[in-house]
Amino acid sequence: MDSTSGGENLIIIRNKVGFFCERTEDEARDEILARKCEQPLPDEERIVRYLGTGHALFVAPTIVFDCASDEETKIGPLKILSDGTYAWTNDLAYYVERYHYPLPAQFIEHMRCNCWRCPEIPDLSRYRVAGMV
Secondary structure: OOOOOOOOOEEEOOEEEOOHHHOOHHHHHHHHHHHOOOOOOOOHHHHHHHHHOOEEEEEEEEEEEOOOOOOOOEEEEEEEEEOOOEEEEOHHHHHHHHHOOOOOHHHHHHHHHOOOOOOOOOOHHHOEEEOOO
16 A cells, blocks of 8 residues: 555555456356366465455445346445555455455465455545556
8 A cells, every 4th residue: 555645645456356357248157167276275265264354345225246146146335445555345355255266366465465365555534545447
C-alpha cells in the first residue's frame, strides 16, 4: 500500500488477483475449470482464511454466484478485499476452497511473509483507492 503525504490519503493497489466479475460468465467458468486442481493446495486452509479476512475496499449491491457450477450456488454480495498490497474479490476464497483454484506464487509468498494474517490497514474511510483499473 502506498499513500501520499500532504492533504490526500491514497491507497494504491498494484496487484489484482481473481476478479472473475470482470470476465464474461463463460470466460470465468472456463478459466476456473481449466485451472482447478483435484487435491487441496498446500496451505489451502491458511490461504482461504487470509482471503476471508481482507479489508473491504468496496461492496457492490450485487450477488455473486458460482460461475463454474451448473447449480445457482450463491456466494454472497460482491466485495473487493485487500491487504494493502493485493486486492481480490471475495469469491476468490470460495474458488480456492471449492475448486482448489491456484493463486500466483508471489501472492502466496506474500501471505506467508505476513504469517498468514492480513496486515492492518489504517481507517479506510480516510482513504481514496486508486490503481484498481
